[in-house]
Amino acid sequence: SAVISQKPSRDICQRGTSLTIQCQVDSQVTMMFWYRQQPGQSLTLIATANQGSEATYESGFVIDKFPISRPNLTFSTLTVSNMSPEDSSIYLCSGRRSTNTEAFFGQGTRLTVV
Amino acid sequence: AQSVSQHNHHVILSEAASLELGCNYSYGGTVNLFWYVQYPGQHLQLLLKYFSGDPLVKGIKGFEAEFIKSKFSFNLRKPSVQWSDTAEYFCAVMYSSGSARQLTFGSGTQLTVLP
Numbered sequence: 721s722a723v724i725s726q727k728p729s730r731d732i733c734q735r736g737t738s739l740t741i742q743c744q745v746d747s748q749v750t751m752m753f754w755y756r757q758q759p760g761q762s763l764t765l766i767a768t769a770n771q772g773s774e775a776t777y778e779s780g781f782v783i784d785k786f787p788i789s790r791p792n793l794t795f796s797t798l799t800v801s802n803m804s805p806e807d808s809s810i811y812l813c814s815g816r817r818s819t820n821t822e823a824f825f826g827q828g829t830r831l832t833v834v
Numbered sequence: 835a836q837s838v839s840q841h842n843h844h845v846i847l848s849e850a851a852s853l854e855l856g857c858n859y860s861y862g863g864t865v866n867l868f869w870y871v872q873y874p875g876q877h878l879q880l881l882l883k884y885f886s887g888d889p890l891v892k893g894i895k896g897f898e899a900e901f902i903k904s905k906f907s908f909n910l911r912k913p914s915v916q917w918s919d920t921a922e923y924f925c926a927v928m929y930s931s932g933s934a935r936q937l938t939f940g941s942g943t944q945l946t947v948l949p
Contacts, residue, residue: 724877753847753936753937761941762939762940762941762942763924763926763937763939764939765936765937768936803928812877812878814937820866822868822880823868823880823884823926824880825870825877825878825879826877827876827877828877
């Protein structure tokens with residue numbers, strides 16, 4: 721599988737500010753995804769990052785809060801906007817080469833909003 | 835809605851004990867099944883996967899899982915655990931419906947192996 725480098729690995733942010741998380745894959749992948757993992761809970765899909773077009777968001781997540789970019793097949797960003805303490809979580813990016821292959825994950829970003 | 839259930843939130847075993855972690859998924863037609871592991875401080879890694887064929891699949895580090903279609907289950911097993919198996923284990927299902935075939939994850943099971 722490919723390797724995803726995700727940064728920052730952790731950050732502590734003030735409420736009302738925004739944080740952009742970056743993911744770089746070491747090879748081209750068809751699909752990239754962004755997940756949130758809240759304390760003690762499972763991974764929840766935020767959105768599918770589509771190359772060259774707007775991301776596809778899951779129910780409960782909106783573009784104004786979580787804008788996503790995917791300028792090419794190896795890179796994507798997720799911005800957590802106007803943060804509140806409820807946004808404190810681990811954010812993970814994921815890639816898949818095709819619909820019939822397994823997903824691989826970045827190291828995650830542990831975000832704390834104070 | 836599609837869902838994945840992992841029955842055990844925290845399992846504590848002694849070294850050399852046998853392990854079985856349960857995973858059940860809601861019916862949704864054709865599925866692909868995965869177990870991922872997250873060691874402390876590390877990223878999620880694929881342990882094993884099932885796409886088709888033999889329902890008993892073998893993964894890394896001596897783990898195996900059996901797909902029982904009639905029970906909608908994909909339980910993870912290891913005959914003899916080691917201290918280094920201490921980690922969080924996630925079952926995940928990829929349903930055939932939907933264009934991107936997103937993964938749906940279970941809530942995870944924290945395994946602690948005592949030396």
